Amino acid sequence: xxxxxxxPRHLVMGMTNKKSLKCEQHLGHNAMYWYKQSAKKPxxxxxxxxxxxxxxxxxxxxxxxxxxxxxxxxxxHLHTLQPEDSALYLCASSQENLAGALVQFFGPxxxxxxx
Amino acid sequence: GQQVMQIPQYQHVxxxxxxxxxxxxxxxxxxxxxxxxxxxxxxxxxxxxxKSGEVKKQKRLxxxxxxxxxxxxxxxxxxxxxxxxTYFCAGPGxxxxxxxxxxxxxxxxxx
Numbered sequence: 001x002x003x004x005x006x007x008p009r010h011l012v013m014g015m016t017n018k019k020s021l022k023c024e025q026h027l028g029h030n031a032m033y034w035y036k037q038s039a040k041k042p043x044x045x046x047x048x049x050x051x052x053x054x055x056x057x058x059x060x061x062x063x064x065x066x067x068x069x070x071x072x073x074x075x076x077h078l079h080t081l082q083p084e085d086s087a088l089y090l091c092a093s094s095q096e097n098l099a100g101a102l103v104q105f106f107g108p109x110x111x112x113x114x115x
Numbered sequence: 116g117q118q119v120m121q122i123p124q125y126q127h128v129x130x131x132x133x134x135x136x137x138x139x140x141x142x143x144x145x146x147x148x149x150x151x152x153x154x155x156x157x158x159x160x161x162x163x164x165x166k167s168g169e170v171k172k173q174k175r176l177x178x179x180x181x182x183x184x185x186x187x188x189x190x191x192x193x194x195x196x197x198x199x200x201t202y203f204c205a206g207p208g209x210x211x212x213x214x215x216x217x218x219x220x221x222x223x224x225x226x
Binding site: 033042043045048055056058090094097101102103104105106107108109 | 145146148150156157158159160163165203205207211213214216217218219
């Protein structure tokens, strides 16, 4: 599946580094999301963008900074992360279907390790 | 807050046995979705249920939406090793743009 792409696929960073995760969707959807998936927790929604406007910030620490320059691209800027931030970061896009549901199309994820 | 719970958390079955995962929401849902995540992969949409009491089938998979639209189930008949993965249900948040994902059920199938 190439509808939603994410780069990089793997990232190792120190706590003082600054890095960015990139997501691109080729599905023409209006909404994009960042999720965090840890080993022992369910999918945690981080941010929602609808038509480039942030509509949801799920109490995410400020060391995570999202950016949505247009409806096709989404970034997650990372700085001064903690080891407990190590996780799989998933990007998704969606568009409301005829039934009023927001079906999520996920990218392959970025496996982040913070040393 | 709104919660979506799934049971069991883990299930190990012998190939050929049946499997069921149950999803329960703390609030009434307008629709429910099911996703499958293979080991090392990402969640992939399987199906959506909208009507109260709705039942849908995809080959060996049967999905059901409860009459009260607060619970759902996924039943797999005669599991195969290709069914291995984590199954998530998800429902829309109340007055938000977000989807609330269930806690997931990890299925392991032994040949």
